[in-house]
Amino acid sequence: MKEIKHILKQFEEAEAEEKMALATVVRVEGSSYRRMGARMLVSENGTWIGGISGGCLEGDALKRARMAILKGKASTITYDTTIDDDHQIGVGLGCNGVIDVLFKPINRADKGNPLEVLKSTQEGPRKISKLVKVTRSEDSDLLGELILFNGVESLQRLNEKLDTNQLAELIRELDKSKNIVINEELTLFVEVLPPAYHLVLLGHQYDLYPLLRQTLELGWDITVVAPKNKVSAIKGVQVITPDEFDQMQTDDYTAVVLMSHSLHTDKENLRKLTKKNVRYIGMLGPKVRSERIWRELEEEGDQIPEQLMPNIYAPVGLEIGANTPDEIALSILAEIKTVFSGKEVAHLRERSQPIHERDRPMTFK
Known part of the structure; x- marks a missing residue:
């Protein structure tokens, strides 16, 4: 999400006549530093923001993007780092992955261009957006098209012969980004963007x-x-009063940390949280302090709901040997990321399986 914000900021601050192209990772097979959905915005003057790899492919991607700007046409390029071919970009990197990157020139006059579509996902209430990108098509004008999915109607321009009702149902059910092979002529990358x-x-x-x-x-x-x-x-930090917190909306991507250093204040704030939908609640301080708060709430008739207890992390943070405020902050953020990602805490060197889940394209029938 940070990358998208920076790309949109760069786009909005650029001169109106400055030409640009957007590179997007749309398929990954095997290992790759960046995953599907990684983006890189390239200007015709050779500057860029974002990235599609750890830096090893950006040089060639820069050339491809500028070529897309020059030709005014989208293209999909495959980078294969699994083969020993001196003419293959990425050879010798040892990444053992195949990456498809789509290069799409940006037409500012088209209010449906990919960056305007991305911008629309950042506006309004917090929500999960689903983006449909055409990554293979015999229709050159359709290649690189980005659609914000909002029902059957949004898919009509893909193909008049396509069963859009069936496709729309499939997209609604997706909870993670996927490639969908419609047929030999059409492939889509559906990005689930929380x-x-x-x-x-x-x-x-x-x-x-x-x-x-x-x-x-x-x-x-x-x-x-x-x-x-x-x-x-x-800058970038919203401050609200305790009274405003009562009306604040939360969702499955909200984490709350109680860190007032006042037992009474933390207890009252936790009382409020029992009435909200919060996936992660962290409590600063030793466990005996948190247990006292829970006990006092129960005695006062506000027992923590049983279904909420697994969402409370007390003491807050991962055990990384943190002592200073900066180290404690690191442990807290690492724990939140772990919880929201649904991962078990472990050393990567202890994994026998790949770090990232392998993408298996879906076949549309």
């Missing part, structure tokens, strides 16, 4: 600021709940 993680911090002490700095670097949304005169203004 909203940015939203970190809500309830507290205003000095240990708040390392968390803010690191969260901003990750590109997550941030809200601080505290008296506004207690928190220094930081």
Whole structure:
């Protein structure tokens, strides 16, 4: 999400006459540093933002993107790092992966161009967006088309002979990005794009600021709940009062950390959270402190709902030997990412399976 925000910012700040192309990773087979959906925006002057790999393919991608700008046509290029061919870009990298990258010139006059579509996913309420990109088509004008899926009607321009009702149902059921092979003439990449993680911090002490700095670097949304005169203004950080927190909406991508350093305040905030949909609640301080809060709430008739207890992480953070506020912030953010990704905490060297789940394209029937 951070990459998308930076790309859109670059696009909006560029001169109107500056020509650009968007490179997008649309298929990965085997191992790759970046996964499907990684993007790189290239200007005709050779500057770019974002990335499609760890830096090893960007040089060639820059040339391909500028060629797309020059020709005014989209193209899909395959980078194969599994073969020993001196003429193959990526040979010798040892990544053992095959990557398809789609290069699409941006037509600013077309309000349906890929960057305008991406921009629309960032507007309005937080939501999961599903983007449909044409990655193979005999119709050169259709190649590279990006559609924001919002029902059967949004798919009509793909192919008049296509069963769009069946395709729409398939897209609705997707919970992760997938390639869909419609037929020999048409392949789609459906990207499931969730909203940015939203970190809500309830507290205003000095240990708040390392968390803010690191969260901003990750590109997550941030809200601080505290008296506004207690928190220094930081660009990109929303500050709301405790009264406003009562009306704040949460979702499956919201994490809340109680860090007021006041037992009474943390207890009252946890009481409020029992009435909200929160997937992650972190509590700063030793476990005995959290257990006391839970016990007092139960005695006061506000027992923590049984279904909410697995979502409470107390003490907050992973065990990484953290001591300083910066290290503690790192452990908290790492735990949130682990929980939201549905991963078990482990060393990568202990994995016998690939780090990333392998993409298996779907065949449309």
